[in-house]
Amino acid sequence: MSQIYTKEGDTLKGNKIVSEARKISDPIIIVKSGRHKAQRIILKDNAMCRIAKKYKFIK
DSSP states (O other): OOOOOOSTTOOOOOSEEEEEOSEEOOOEEEEEETTEEEEEOOEESSOEEEEEEOOSSOO
16 A cells, blocks of 8 residues: 655655656756765656655665
C-alpha cells in the first residue's frame, strides 16, 4: 500500500525519482560534497513525484 506525502518538509529518497508538474524552474547548480555537484529544479502547480527505483542499501 502506497502513501501520499502532502505536508511541507516531507522528503522522498531513491535512486530514480520521476516527477511531473505544469511548470519547472531552470536547473540550478548546487554543491553536494567537495568537488561533487548536483542540480536542483523546483516543480510548481500540481507537482507530483514517485520513486521509480529504491535504494539497494539505506544508510
